[in-house]
Amino acid sequence: MKRKKTMYWLGFWCVIGLSALFYYVGPENIEKYLDDSSDKLAVYVLDVGQGDAIFIETPDDYQILIDGGPDKNVLYELGKVMGFWDRSIDAVVLTHPHSDHVGGMVEVLRRYQIDKVYMTGVVHTSSDYLTFLNVVNEKDIPVHEVSESFVLNLDNDINFEFLYPLQSFARLRVENLNNTSIVNRLVYNDTSILLTGDLETEGEEELIASNQDLSVDILKAGHHGSSTSSKDEFLITVRPDYAVISVSDDNSFGHPSSRTLKRMERLGIKVFRTDQQGMITLISDGLNWQIEPGLK
Secondary structure (H helix, E strand, C coil), X not given: CHHHHHHHHHHHHHHHHHHHHHHHHCHHHHHHHHHHHHCCEEEXXXXXXXXXXXXXXXXXXXXXXXCCCCCCHXXXXXXXXXXXXXXXXXXXXXXXXXHHHHHHHHHHHXXXXXXXXXXXXXXXXXXXXXXXXHHHHXXXXXXXXXXXXXXXXXXXXXXXXEEECCCCCCCCCCCCHHHHCCEEEEEECCEEEEECCCCCHHHHHXXXXXXXXXXXXXXXXXXXXXXXXXCHHHHHHHCCCEEEECCCCCCXXXXXXXXXXXXXXXXXXXXXXXXXXXXXXXXXXXXXXXXXXXXX
């Protein structure tokens, strides 16, 4: 009897969902709608205020959340890009333990099933980070402490590269946590994006010296467009056509820096900003990017 009831409700919600799809998309566009979404890689730079949160979904529905912003607002943003029935995320990456990256991640861990956490394990004693570590332990989520470069093959043509750090920071106290940030390069056939956390000049110089491939189409600018990140040598090495800056319109740090914006303008890099345009949606078919700014 229980199984029959389950199947009944499953069928009921399928009918409701399909009816809504037909209503909003139109029957003549249903096939095109489904086909168009089947081979697309989606990267959402979520509008979480003064912080970072980036959600990735591959054509085969592998999902990654990089950072969680400063507070519960990340849950609202995730609700825009995940189905209401979807309560699991394959992997989360905590680039570094500052509160504007880890604060919202605590609520994500509590409300979603997380298969794996990638982090550095660097020492930090903020309440947000300690709570994050406690929830990871309570839920017994597997942890990979990143200490060298490696590659995850997500789909046949999609690689998620861990480029930095190049040493172990686990159980170490580090003066500048920004330069312990995990850096990822996401590659789908001919398209690519570099996600740099809050990496600053010292870390950028180490990345360049590592001789890894840093060239991309899109750069998620380090440290919210701070003047201590996205220096000329780094931008010239990365050679992005576009940059995305995750930042609040009422922050007290002067982010993004006018110097950084001028450097990007001088190099012909087009900038998108969450403080001006809301969530930035980046869609790749493996050949080109489609960039869709949201609305504030």
